[in-house]
Every structure is written in structure tokens, then in C-alpha cells.
Amino acid sequence: MTLKLKCLSHTPLRGLNDPGAEVVAEVDAVLARSRAEVEAFDPELIVIFAPDHYNGLFYDLMPPFVIATAAESVADYRTLPGPLSIPRDLALEMARFILDSDVDIALSHRLQVDHGCTQTLEEMTGSLTRYPVIPIIINSVAPPFAPYRRIRKLGEAVGRFVATLNKRVLILGTGGLSHEPPVPLLSGAPEEIAEFLIAGRNPTPEARAARQARTIAAGQVYGSADCPLTPLNVDWDLAFIDLLVQGRLDEIDDFRIEEISRAAGRSTHEIRTWVAAFAALAAGGAYRARQDYYRAINQWIAGYGVVSAEQR
């Protein structure tokens, strides 16, 4: 078994809001290099840890984490439509292994996934079906959340499972770093918003368009004085990347959810997917990691980072 890891931010505003030609070219270049590395690695399996943003998962039944044996893209923003190629029996075996490891993961035989999963899959592989992939969605947007130490346990279980396979496995984490797009909160929400957060699956095209227009508009003022959303936090992001690169994963057990929300924005918790990915890699022993890229990009509402790692 050989493991390779890529963790990167996603932002559906890439291609919609313009952070300037230089930034666009930098990000295009780092993504093209990453994509070429994935092609050269030629994974036999991808495990992607991803968040959902009230597209596939709602408060009618909100799992802390869920593994899918079948999934379809909701094709929000400009993401690709269609099914993912999930090896059903292997996903089921992984679910059993995780449960046997005392981690209570939910199971879906028909999951809808959004840009939080599909954008990164497309950026890293060029499509949703190029390689067999097992998606594990970690609740990072819909509080309350399981504590960070629990995410490490999930990642470790996945890492121990993939160690039993004789395969080249690419582990992906997607989201973060610091950021706060205008995603509503259930607590204190007016009736109509609460109804959406509880039971908003399969919205009308008009409702989806209105939501996306709100995100685009927020990106155009994000980080300015008249934007009420928590701004990007470069120091927080770089400290988090350092922690991962230096292999100090045990410190993540002490991460405080409210503190992170206040310091770096509510959607910063998408880094939970990075935590799981690194914990999976670390389950196989020491690793070597590097920061490929970082830039705070207000127009995209993203502390935008790319980190790679492999086993030593």
C-alpha cells in the first residue's frame, strides 16, 4: 500500500469572482501541478473527506459523519453533474471497519454531494469518475459538531483500513482554511430559513440561483469594513498548516470549536476534512508534508491553501 495526501481549499467562487489575473494564474498553476502529481501517482482508490453545505445533508437527519456507497453531484455553482464511481462493496467494508473501530459513522446508499466534494475531485482528477472514490462527509457547517479529537479517531480508522488494502490510495481533504461565507445558522433563524436548513433538499433552480447570487455578492465585499462576516485570518491559517507539516496532530485534540469560529470564521471547520486526511496518513507512521501554496483570497471567500504529504 502506498499513500499520498492532498488537502486544499475549495471555493465555488473560483471562475465567478475575479481576484486578479496574477492570483488566478498562480492558483491555476498550483492546481495543474497537483493534478499532474495525481496522474503520475495513478491512484487505485481515492478517499475524499469533504464537507456538505446544506445540499445533500439537512437537519431532518444530520450525521456527524457519513460514508457513501453511491453518490450523485447536485452540480451547484459550476460543478460537474452526475454520479461518482464508488466501489460499493469496498465502501461498505470500510464502513464496517470504521464501526468496528468504535467510531459511529452513518451510511448512505444514495448520497447527494455538493461542490465541497466535487470541486476538489474535478480539480485533482479532471472528472468525477476518473478513479474509484469513496466519499466521507464530515459535518463542518451545521452545528453542533463532534469534537476535533473525534475527527482524528475517524481518520485513524480510515488509515488503518486502507493499510489493509494492497493499493495506491490518494487521500483528499477539501475546504477551509479560515473563511465565513454567508451560510445561515439554524439557531435564531426565521421560519423560512429554518425550514430550508431542516428540509431543503432538491431546491428549485430559482432558489439555488438566489443562494448562489448571495454568495457571489458576499465575495465582492468580503473583508471590507462594511462586511459583517468574520474576515480571513492569515496567522491562523499559517499556524494550522505548520502544525500539519510538523506532524503535531496531537495538538488538534485541544482545538475549541467556538474559539476557531470567532478567530477565523464559522466555515473554518471545513479543516476537519484536513484533520481526518492527515490522521489517516499518520496511522501508517511518520509522513513528509509540504505547503504547496497559501494566499488569503477575499473575492473567493477563502484562506486558500494547498498542502501535500506522503509516507516517509
Ligand SMILES: O=C(O)CCc1cccc(O)c1O
Ligand atoms: O454555497 C455555500 O453555502 C458556500 C459556498 C462557499 C464559498 C466560499 C468558500 C467555501 O468553502 C464555500 O463552500
Ligand SMILES: [Fe+2]
Ligand atoms: Fe465550503
